Structures are given as C-alpha cells and as structure tokens.
Amino acid sequence: MPPVEKNRMQRRDFLKISAITGASAALDACGSPDHQLIRFIPEEDLIPGVATWKPSVCTVCPAGCGLLVRVMEGDAEVVRNGQLGLMQMGLAKKLEGNPAHPINQGKLCPRGQAGLQVTYHPDRIRTPLMRSGARGSGEFKAISWDEAMKRLMAQLSSLHSGNSHGRLVFLTSSLRGQRKNIAVTFTGAFKNSQYVEFAFFDERVVRTANAASFRHDAPPTVDLSQANYIISFGANFLGTWNSPVAQSLGYGQMRQGRPGTRGKFVQFEPRISQTGANADEWFACAPGAEGLLALGIAHVLIADKLRPASSAGAAGELVEGWSGGLAEYAPEKIEAQTGVKAETITRIAHEAAAHAPAVALIGDAAAAHTNSLFNTVATNALNALLGSAGKPGGIQFGSVWNSGSGKSGVQESSGAAAVQALAAQLESDPSSVGALLIYGANPVFATPAAWRVRQSLEKAPLIASFGSFIDETSILADLILPDHSSLESWIEDTPDSGSVRTVVSVAPPAMLPLHDTRPMPDVLLDLAHELGGNLATALPWKTYDDAIQADFAALYKEKGSKDAKAADDFWSNAQQQGGWWGPEEPAAANEPGGKSTAVPVKYAPAQFDGNPGEFPFYFMPFPSQMLYDGSLAGLPWMQEAPDPMSTAMWGTWVELNPSTANKLGIKQADLVEITSQHGTLRAPTMITPGIAPDVIAMPIGQGHESFTRYASNRGANPISILAPISVAGTGALAWAATRVKISRVGEGSVILFGASLREESPDLKHR
Amino acid sequence: MGHQWGMVIDLDRCTGCEACVVACHAENNIATVGDKQAAGGRAKHWIRVERYYEGDFPDVKVKFMPVLCQQCDAAPCEPVCPTFASYHTDEGLNGQIYNRCIGTRYCANACPYNVRFFNFYNPAWDKPLDLQLNPDVSVREVGVMEKCTFCLQRIKAAEIEAAAEKRDVKDGEIQPACVQSCPTNAMVFGDLSDPHSRASRMAASSRGNKLMEELGTRPKITYLQRESWNGDENA
Incomplete structure (x- = not known):
C-alpha cells in the first residue's frame, strides 16, 4: 500500500500548502494576521445575512431614547480569558429608534446614530490598566482583572474596615436606575463616604426651579404636538436640550401634523441656535434678560385682562410682585434691558393668549446666567399663567420610577459646585480622600481651569476609573477597570422627561463583549461581596441583571400589568419590548391649592465676570x-x-x-x-x-x-x-x-x- | 408600470438636525475621510443639510434644506457615462454600478445637485470600526463614484419579501435610513406610480416644488416649502 500512503501524504501536503498560501493571500489583502488567531466557539442561532433586532437604550445623552439594534453575524477579534481570538458572533450594525418606546417612538438623533461607534472604537480600553508612568503621563500597563481587583480591594478594604484614614468618593456622570442604586449603596456602606454626580448639561437650574414652582425636581416633559404657540428663551430644544427627539416629534406634529392648524414658534436668544433657526420669529435678547421678558409678557397678560394673575397659583406666588400685576416689568420699562421692543412683547403676549395652548421654555445659556434661577422661575410662572403647566400642549411631568430604596444614608451631591468642593477638599487635604472612583464623568475637561480640578485630582491618593477611554480625567487614574459598552451590557434606565408615561427601559446585552472588560455594576457587586459585612447585605444581588430583575419585581408589585399574569411574564415582556411604560397619566404639576414652601425670587441683573471696558x-x-x-x-x-x-x-x-x-x-x-x-x-x-x-x-x-x-x-x-x-x-x-x-x-x-x-x-x- | 420610487421632504418640519446625515453614513458604509481630505472638499455625505441665511442682524432668517440625489427622470449624470455605470433603473432610480465605474467623474460634473462623491483613496476603517459595516452594502473602492441609492438594499429586501408572500410592497413598508431616523417625520418615501401612496398625495401639495426643476431634470423628490405663520389659520 505504499503508493496510497504516498498519495495521502501528498494530498495532505497540498492542503497544507494551499492553506498557507491562501492565508498569506488573505494577509496581503487585509493586512491582519487573522490566520494566526484561534477560533472560539461561535455564537449559536446565527444565520449569516439575516438580521435580528434587539432592544437597547441610548446612553449618549440623558434623554434615554429606546433603541432597536440591528444585529448580524460576523467575525470579530475578541478577548476571552485573556486570550485573543476570532469569534463568529452577532455584531451590532445599525441603531434605530425603538418604535414602541414612548420617548423617541422609532426616531433617533445624529448623536444616537453615532453611538454605535463607541462599541467599535479603536481607542477603547480593552483590558484593565495600571499606571506605569508619572500621573497624567498616559503611560499604563495592561494587567489582569484578578490583579486589578486585588489592588482596588486592598485600598477599599482598609477604608471599609476603618483601618485607614480618609473617605471613599465616587464621582459619576448622571446615573439612573439600578446602576445608580448600586453605585450609591456601595458608596454609602463606607464611613464618611461621598457620592458626587457631575455632567456639564445636568439641567440643574431647570430642576431647581421646577422643584420650587411645580414640586417636580425634573426637567419638563414638553408636549409640543398639541401646542399652538411656543415661546422659547434660549432652549435648543430641537437640538440637544432635554429630550430633543421627543421634542422634535412634537414639533413636526405642531407644524404640519394637524390639518388647518400650524403652531407658531418664537425664540429669544443672543445667538441664533439650530433651534432658533426654525422659529417663525427670532429675536436677539440681551444675555440674562430672559426672566424680564417672561415677566414682561406675563404683565401684559395680566394688565390687559387676558389671564388673571391668580390663575398662576403657587408658581406665580414664587415671583416677587406677582399679585401686584408686575407693573415694574411693563414692556416699556424693560425694553432697554432686554433689547426687545415694547410693542413686540405686547404683541407676543396677545398672540400667545389668543392661541392656547401656548407654552414657554427656557434652557441652555438662558439657564446659565447668574440670575437664571429667577429667569427659570419667571418662565414657570408664565407657563402657569398661560394655563400650560401640567396640561396637554404645555409642560408636564411624568411620575418617575425610583429604583432601590434610596435610603443609603450616603452624602449625595451633584452639579458643578459639588465638583468644585471636591477639588478644594483635595487641594487642601489630599489624604482626606482615601480613594476616588470615577465613572462616566470628565470634570477635568468640563470645568473651568480656574477650579484646578486637574491639579487637585493629581493629589488624590488613589484614583480608579471605570472609563472606556483615556480622557483628561481617566488619564490621571492609577487603575482603570474598563466598563462594557452599553450595547454589550445589561441596561436599565428611568428617564425623567420626554414622556408623561412612567418609563423604565430595560434590555439585555445586544451583543457579546469584544474586549476584556466588565460592567461597572458587576464590578461593584463583586467588590461588595468580597468586602462583606454591611455591603453584602445592602447589595444582595449576585449580578447586575439580578438587580434589574429585582427592580422589575418591585415595579410589578407596585404597578401590576394588564398583559402579564405573573412577574416572570412582566419581566420577559419588558425585555422583549425594551422596557415597561405606565399608562398616560401625567403627574399633577402642583397639588391644587398647594402653597410652595420655596422663598419668592426677585429679579437681579445677571452678573458677568470681567469689566466691560477691558472685556467688551x-x-x-x-x-x-x-x-x-x-x-x-x-x-x-x-x-x-x-x-x-x-x-x-x-x-x-x-x-x-x-x-x-x-x-x-x-x-x-x-x-x-x-x-x-x-x-x-x-x-x-x-x-x-x-x-x-x-x-x-x-x-x-x-x-x-x-x-x-x-x-x-x-x-x-x-x-x-x-x-x-x-x-x-x-x-x-x-x-x-x-x-x-x-x-x-x-x-x-x-x-x-x-x-x-x-x-x-x-x-x-x-x- | 412598475414602482417609481420618490420622496417628499417637508421643509416646514425639517429642523436641520442632521439625523439623516449620520443615519446614511451608518447604513451605507460611507467612509469618513479625515480632516485633511475634508479640507480639500473630499468629505462624502450622500445627504447633506444646506442652510441659507437671509437678512442682517437682528432680522436674520435661516432655512434648512436636506439635499440628496434627486433620482431625476431626465438625469444629466446618466448619458455622460462612457461605461454605462450611471444608468436608469426600471424603478426610476439613478443607479450606479460600481464595478463598471472607471472614475471619469463626468457624472459628478454633470450633476447640478452636487450629490455624487468620488473615492480618491481606498476607504479605511481603523479596526475594529470595520465591524460596524453593513453587510448588505458594498464598500466602494478607490477610483469609483458613489451616491445615494435611496437605500436600494432596503427596497430590494422589501420587494423580495413581498414577492415571497405573493403580494405587492405596502405603502410605508420601505423606509430609507434617512427617513427612518428623521425625528420630525419630515421625510416620506413611497411609490410615485401609485397615486394613493402617501408620497404621491403629499407631492401634490400646493407647497410642493422641485429643486432646480427649470433645468429639465425631472427630479423625483418634492420639497414642501416652509410656511409662514398666519394667526388667522387657527381662528
């Protein structure tokens, strides 16, 4: 049988040679040594060329739009247990809006579309990193998860047991749902700990004003679809402000969705924004004079007996001089300060009164002057006077689902002042902060250099970041424990504007992770279990998805559901459609006859830093x-x-x-x-x-x-x-x-x- | 007559947000070219939003207008192609056969709408950004002209599905990526040969007109002009 043997050998050689040449041809073509990589077991149930659609949640801004992710089979280089290899898996190919989601109803903005590139970004952090050079040098070395967790544990356990001086500070972007609950509870289990939220556009002024005027610490849900008149003070509501896709949907309807009725839109701002470009009338108003304008319009409404002052209720009483008819805000008196002609103010007041529902909005720069709490409270009062607070065609508030008990006892603060205070604390006594955890926030980029956030963070004894990228803040970290991308993670979200329905979005991972990353909430849960004690009891869940499921069990208990007989059905239905949404019942903007406990606000001119002579x-x-x-x-x-x-x-x-x-x-x-x-x-x-x-x-x-x-x-x-x-x-x-x-x-x-x-x-x- | 695909864009709804622009990049594997090439005018956007400023401060008006291939019935880009890479499909689209294109760029010169884009280089995606590529759309190589296809891959998929189910394509069943994303529902896609399609009915609006129609290109996109407010409308 030697000839056969010989033959076989030849065939085998032939196959070997052709495999090698084929592979090197492929190598030439795509410049990547794919053939050297091992192949992992492929994901099951994938049919090449056939797309499946999976729900997810957009995380690029706080609006919280629902996504449908188009997933198709493909080969990806992935890391499993530290080993690089090729895997045939489902890959996200396109993000669309989820048509079932109450906020964006199948639509998506350009930023949401581009969210896909976060997952596939070439500069994503692919593995845990440890600083290897001087702080801020950007020199890191890759370490294993075991090593990263060991290093973080060492610091955290001495803080947790009280063996070492200093507090745990967790600095995050604005979080919601169980992700926030886990972060807050984790932080709260440490003595003297502090949880700080920071995002540049956090709508803090609008929230504070709405809490005072309407007892809702949230941005408004704006119902433009039924509005006939929109007065906007600087709010870029068709671009980036609040819930832009929901607002754009309403805007389209307001313009051309109601045969015979086309609403009017007036914008006041010193620089024409993309939103202002769509206004029927655009007026340049002096920076910081927006509150004056709102009250000027309110004055005309009251003085010309178009609306009684009392109809504004508690929101009106918050403005000093409201019941007196706001004579000091008469259009002629504020003309010079606002830069808007008296007759224009009068005309707009009359038009708005004649074209109910009319709604007033304020945001962006108009809510970022020193006197913007007044500007915003004045705008709220105008809304109440126009009869648009809590009404269709006006501003409304949905009831928001609060994940977790919220009784962590942690010192919680948010906004720029909290970051400034943290920086000052680090600057004066760096050792008072035992460990600083950072997730999602980039305060070094997004705060004035005058706050010296970078210099103060440089002094922190230990910084651990959960970031996906090396940015101006995470570059200062000693340890980086990279998070999954949102498409690779379980995700839950409880947006507080964009729909009057209670929205609790949820979705399982749309695709498997590409890199050696771990979801931040799971890392915290692992740490909690290892640290034990009060942490293990406060955070009983094994994994983040267990925690979300528990939240949905609580939600089911409280809200029930018509179309699900049991909590399990409720949970699986929610995963299928991308969340659970309550009935269309806006929460009352204010309790009837309720008196606001807030102190009335008074006009003060906006202050500007720098004297006008030198800085014109x-x-x-x-x-x-x-x-x-x-x-x-x-x-x-x-x-x-x-x-x-x-x-x-x-x-x-x-x-x-x-x-x-x-x-x-x-x-x-x-x-x-x-x-x-x-x-x-x-x-x-x-x-x-x-x-x-x-x-x-x-x-x-x-x-x-x-x-x-x-x-x-x-x-x-x-x-x-x-x-x-x-x-x-x-x-x-x-x-x-x-x-x-x-x-x-x-x-x-x-x-x-x-x-x-x-x-x-x-x-x-x-x- | 078969389908004649067309579009209506309501400029009174369009806010210039450019969701369509990015959706198109994602759907159609349009490569970004980077700052240097973009500075030379080589960025590729099959759909763009044009903006027009009128008047001086403070009486400024701005208008937005999304412009994409108008899928002309008498398309100036088609007859100039020496290799028949630019051709008219039987469903009325201005097709582009990439494998035939030899890069003369005559079509781009002939097009009055500036909606054809030439690949001066082979497109490249820094790994693993290549994983975002849509397997339904071919990537265009160096020396090839590319343009809006009305998301032909989506049209074909819907037609194949309809044929398998032995029915006609339903009105609204096909949405190009730009239409699907548009947050204000400013864009409507449909069959202009069906007088009852939403696109046909909207195209008949008194606000409707076509871009540079005077050139005789017979575009299949109808723009509905932005309206001005008339307070009496609501009375």
Missing part, C-alpha cells in the same frame, strides 16, 4: 449638535458630520457679528485669541449675521488634550476659560457669565462642507 464681549459657549458636551468628540462620524449652522467639520470656531469683525479688522477664518480673566484660547473665526454685535459664541466639544486619536489636540475648549461663578441658589456653573476680549493673531482655517469657506490644501494627493 459676552462669551456664549453653546452645545455642539454633534459633539454635545465634548463626550462625543471621539467619534469619527460626529467629527465629520457638518455642523448644521455652519457646515464646519473636524474643528472649532468662534462666531462673531460682521459689524464687530469689521470694527476689529477681523476677516472670515482669521485666527483670533479670546481672553477672559481666567484664560486664553485660540480659534478661527466664523463671521455670521445670527449673533449680537456684543456677543462671541463658541461650540463646546473640541479642545481635548487626550481623548482618542480623532479628538485629541483638535480645536480649543471654551469651558477652560470660563469664570468660576455659579447660578445663584443652585450650585450650577453659570457658563454664560464670562466676558472676553478678542484680538486677531493671524490667518486660520475652518473646514466646511460645501463651497463657501473651502480651503484647498495644497499638498492634497490622490492615488
């Missing part, structure tokens, strides 16, 4: 449609999507009025220097008619020093030069309260999509 311009940062607060600057789709108002891509700019530019001898796309009392930045100009001559505006989002290959060292960060002053009575940063000066430095460039400002770069080549 108001500096107005604004949220970027694509980059939001800067947290999305790392996504290439967001960098290359043209800004709606300018078509600018991949960079930043400052906007100024043509007459201002003319006076200063500044031309389009010149490089200018913007200086406040607290810092300087450089950026190219964008001369536009949509901005008041005494205002300089700049998008927030660029200017990252270290945040992925796409965002690092690109443009400038307007937050860095802001004055460290807060909105009176709220602890929020008054981010529109800084004055600046401007001077030309030289020629610059702005990358635009389209023809107008196109800069042909001379060395452009093609193959």
Whole structure:
C-alpha cells in the first residue's frame, strides 16, 4: 500500500500548502494576521445575512431614547480569558429608534446614530490598566482583572474596615436606575463616604426651579404636538436640550401634523441656535434678560385682562410682585434691558393668549446666567399663567420610577459646585480622600481651569476609573477597570422627561463583549461581596441583571400589568419590548391649592465676570449638535458630520457679528485669541449675521488634550476659560457669565462642507 | 408600470438636525475621510443639510434644506457615462454600478445637485470600526463614484419579501435610513406610480416644488416649502 500512503501524504501536503498560501493571500489583502488567531466557539442561532433586532437604550445623552439594534453575524477579534481570538458572533450594525418606546417612538438623533461607534472604537480600553508612568503621563500597563481587583480591594478594604484614614468618593456622570442604586449603596456602606454626580448639561437650574414652582425636581416633559404657540428663551430644544427627539416629534406634529392648524414658534436668544433657526420669529435678547421678558409678557397678560394673575397659583406666588400685576416689568420699562421692543412683547403676549395652548421654555445659556434661577422661575410662572403647566400642549411631568430604596444614608451631591468642593477638599487635604472612583464623568475637561480640578485630582491618593477611554480625567487614574459598552451590557434606565408615561427601559446585552472588560455594576457587586459585612447585605444581588430583575419585581408589585399574569411574564415582556411604560397619566404639576414652601425670587441683573471696558464681549459657549458636551468628540462620524449652522467639520470656531469683525479688522477664518480673566484660547473665526454685535459664541466639544486619536489636540475648549461663578441658589456653573476680549493673531482655517469657506490644501494627493 | 420610487421632504418640519446625515453614513458604509481630505472638499455625505441665511442682524432668517440625489427622470449624470455605470433603473432610480465605474467623474460634473462623491483613496476603517459595516452594502473602492441609492438594499429586501408572500410592497413598508431616523417625520418615501401612496398625495401639495426643476431634470423628490405663520389659520 505504499503508493496510497504516498498519495495521502501528498494530498495532505497540498492542503497544507494551499492553506498557507491562501492565508498569506488573505494577509496581503487585509493586512491582519487573522490566520494566526484561534477560533472560539461561535455564537449559536446565527444565520449569516439575516438580521435580528434587539432592544437597547441610548446612553449618549440623558434623554434615554429606546433603541432597536440591528444585529448580524460576523467575525470579530475578541478577548476571552485573556486570550485573543476570532469569534463568529452577532455584531451590532445599525441603531434605530425603538418604535414602541414612548420617548423617541422609532426616531433617533445624529448623536444616537453615532453611538454605535463607541462599541467599535479603536481607542477603547480593552483590558484593565495600571499606571506605569508619572500621573497624567498616559503611560499604563495592561494587567489582569484578578490583579486589578486585588489592588482596588486592598485600598477599599482598609477604608471599609476603618483601618485607614480618609473617605471613599465616587464621582459619576448622571446615573439612573439600578446602576445608580448600586453605585450609591456601595458608596454609602463606607464611613464618611461621598457620592458626587457631575455632567456639564445636568439641567440643574431647570430642576431647581421646577422643584420650587411645580414640586417636580425634573426637567419638563414638553408636549409640543398639541401646542399652538411656543415661546422659547434660549432652549435648543430641537437640538440637544432635554429630550430633543421627543421634542422634535412634537414639533413636526405642531407644524404640519394637524390639518388647518400650524403652531407658531418664537425664540429669544443672543445667538441664533439650530433651534432658533426654525422659529417663525427670532429675536436677539440681551444675555440674562430672559426672566424680564417672561415677566414682561406675563404683565401684559395680566394688565390687559387676558389671564388673571391668580390663575398662576403657587408658581406665580414664587415671583416677587406677582399679585401686584408686575407693573415694574411693563414692556416699556424693560425694553432697554432686554433689547426687545415694547410693542413686540405686547404683541407676543396677545398672540400667545389668543392661541392656547401656548407654552414657554427656557434652557441652555438662558439657564446659565447668574440670575437664571429667577429667569427659570419667571418662565414657570408664565407657563402657569398661560394655563400650560401640567396640561396637554404645555409642560408636564411624568411620575418617575425610583429604583432601590434610596435610603443609603450616603452624602449625595451633584452639579458643578459639588465638583468644585471636591477639588478644594483635595487641594487642601489630599489624604482626606482615601480613594476616588470615577465613572462616566470628565470634570477635568468640563470645568473651568480656574477650579484646578486637574491639579487637585493629581493629589488624590488613589484614583480608579471605570472609563472606556483615556480622557483628561481617566488619564490621571492609577487603575482603570474598563466598563462594557452599553450595547454589550445589561441596561436599565428611568428617564425623567420626554414622556408623561412612567418609563423604565430595560434590555439585555445586544451583543457579546469584544474586549476584556466588565460592567461597572458587576464590578461593584463583586467588590461588595468580597468586602462583606454591611455591603453584602445592602447589595444582595449576585449580578447586575439580578438587580434589574429585582427592580422589575418591585415595579410589578407596585404597578401590576394588564398583559402579564405573573412577574416572570412582566419581566420577559419588558425585555422583549425594551422596557415597561405606565399608562398616560401625567403627574399633577402642583397639588391644587398647594402653597410652595420655596422663598419668592426677585429679579437681579445677571452678573458677568470681567469689566466691560477691558472685556467688551459676552462669551456664549453653546452645545455642539454633534459633539454635545465634548463626550462625543471621539467619534469619527460626529467629527465629520457638518455642523448644521455652519457646515464646519473636524474643528472649532468662534462666531462673531460682521459689524464687530469689521470694527476689529477681523476677516472670515482669521485666527483670533479670546481672553477672559481666567484664560486664553485660540480659534478661527466664523463671521455670521445670527449673533449680537456684543456677543462671541463658541461650540463646546473640541479642545481635548487626550481623548482618542480623532479628538485629541483638535480645536480649543471654551469651558477652560470660563469664570468660576455659579447660578445663584443652585450650585450650577453659570457658563454664560464670562466676558472676553478678542484680538486677531493671524490667518486660520475652518473646514466646511460645501463651497463657501473651502480651503484647498495644497499638498492634497490622490492615488 | 412598475414602482417609481420618490420622496417628499417637508421643509416646514425639517429642523436641520442632521439625523439623516449620520443615519446614511451608518447604513451605507460611507467612509469618513479625515480632516485633511475634508479640507480639500473630499468629505462624502450622500445627504447633506444646506442652510441659507437671509437678512442682517437682528432680522436674520435661516432655512434648512436636506439635499440628496434627486433620482431625476431626465438625469444629466446618466448619458455622460462612457461605461454605462450611471444608468436608469426600471424603478426610476439613478443607479450606479460600481464595478463598471472607471472614475471619469463626468457624472459628478454633470450633476447640478452636487450629490455624487468620488473615492480618491481606498476607504479605511481603523479596526475594529470595520465591524460596524453593513453587510448588505458594498464598500466602494478607490477610483469609483458613489451616491445615494435611496437605500436600494432596503427596497430590494422589501420587494423580495413581498414577492415571497405573493403580494405587492405596502405603502410605508420601505423606509430609507434617512427617513427612518428623521425625528420630525419630515421625510416620506413611497411609490410615485401609485397615486394613493402617501408620497404621491403629499407631492401634490400646493407647497410642493422641485429643486432646480427649470433645468429639465425631472427630479423625483418634492420639497414642501416652509410656511409662514398666519394667526388667522387657527381662528
């Protein structure tokens, strides 16, 4: 039989050779040594080419829209137990809005669409890291999860047992649901611990005002679909403010969804926003004068007997002088301060009264002046007077599901003031903070440089981050324990605006994890069990999904459900449709006849940092449609999507009025220097008619020093030069309260999509 | 007559948010080109939102207008193609056969709407961003012209499914990615050969007009003009 043997050998050789050549051909083609990777057992039930749709929740902003994720089979390089290999698995391919979700009803904004790139980002942290160089150097070495957990445990157990001095501080972005409950409860189990939430756009001023006016510590749910008249003070409600997709849906309906009826929309703001661009009438109003305008309109409504002052109830009583008819806010008296003509104010008041339901909104820069609590309370009173508080076509509040007992006893604080206090504490006594855990927040980028957050964090004895990226804050960490992406995680969310229905979104992971990451709540639960004692009792769940299921059991007990006979059905139905939503019953905006316990607020002119002689311009940062607060600057789709108002891509700019530019001898796309009392930045100009001559505006989002290959060292960060002053009575940063000066430095460039400002770069080549 | 796909865009609903722009990138594997290429005008957006400023401060008005391939019935891009890569499909679309395209760019020059984009380089995705690619849409290589297809892959999938179920495609069953994402429901896609389709009925609106119709291109996208407020409407 030798010939057969020989034959076999030949065939085997042939197969070997062809496998090798085939593999190297593939290697040539795609430049990756795929053939060297082992193959893991493929995921089951995948049919190549056939898409399945899985619910999830969008996490790129606080709106909490529901997602449907298109999942298809593909080969991915994944890490399992420290081993890199190839796996045939379901991969998220496209995010769509979930049509069943009450907030976004199947729709999605550009930022939500781009959320997909977080999961597949090339610069995601793929494994636990330990700092190997000086703090802030960005030098890390990969370690195992065992090692990372051991190191974190060592510090936490000595804090927990009281053997070491100092408190545990957990600094997070705004969290909700069981994710928050676990974080808060974990923190609360430590002596003297502190839980701090920080997000640049946290609507803290609007929340504080709504709590005072309407007893709802939440942003409003705006029902534009039935509104006939919208008065907005600076709120970018079609772009980034509050729940933009829900508001856009209502807006479309308001414009063209009701045959024979088309609502009117009026916007007041010193710089035309993407939302303002859609207004029927746009008025430039002086920064910080929004409350005056609201009360001017209210005065006309009362004085011309269009609405009785008493109809505003408790929300009206919060405004000093309300019952007296607000004579000091007569349109002629506030004309000069607001920059809006008296007859315009009167006309708008009459139009609004004649076209009920009319609704007033306030947000963004209008809610970021030193006097913005007054501005917002005044706007609330106007809503109440118009009869739109708690009514269809007005602002409403849903009842929000609170996960967990909320009785952790932890010192909980939120907002910019809390971060400022933490920084001051670290600066004066670094050892008072035994360990600092950071999740989702990037305060080094999103607070004024004057607060010295970076310098103070540098002094913290131990910083552990759960971040997915090395950003300006996590670069200071000693340990990084990377979280799954939201598509790879169990997810639960309890948004507090966008729908009057109670919304508790939930979804299992839409895909398997790519990297050696672990969900933050699971890491905390593991730590809690190991630390034992009060922690193990406070956090009884084995895993994060156990905790969510327990929350849904509690929800079922309280709310029941018509279409599920048992808690198990309730739980599986919720997972299938992406959550549970209550009936359409808005919570009352205020108890009837209820008196507000808050102290009446009084007008005070907005304060601006810097004297007008030396710093002649108001500096107005604004949220970027694509980059939001800067947290999305790392996504290439967001960098290359043209800004709606300018078509600018991949960079930043400052906007100024043509007459201002003319006076200063500044031309389009010149490089200018913007200086406040607290810092300087450089950026190219964008001369536009949509901005008041005494205002300089700049998008927030660029200017990252270290945040992925796409965002690092690109443009400038307007937050860095802001004055460290807060909105009176709220602890929020008054981010529109800084004055600046401007001077030309030289020629610059702005990358635009389209023809107008196109800069042909001379060395452009093609193959 | 077979299907004639068309679209209606209500400019009174459009807010310029650009959800359509990013949805299109995600659906159609459109590569980002990076800042240097973008500075040279080589960024690719099959759909863009044009904005027009009118007036001086403080009487400023801004209008938004999403512009994508108008799927012209008399398309200037088609007859100029020497290789018949640009052609008219029997469902009225301005098709582009990538494998035939030799990159003369005549079609882009001929198109008055500036909606054709040339690949000056092979597209690249920093790994693992390549995993986001939609397997239903081919990636275009260097030297090839690309453009909006009205999400042909979605049209075909719906037609195949309808044929398997021995029925016609239902009105509203097909949504291109831009239409599906649009937060204000400003875009409606449908069969213009069916007079009862929502798109056909809306296209007949008195607010309707077509972009640069005077060129004789016979576009299949109808824009409904933005309205101004008339207080008496509500009376």
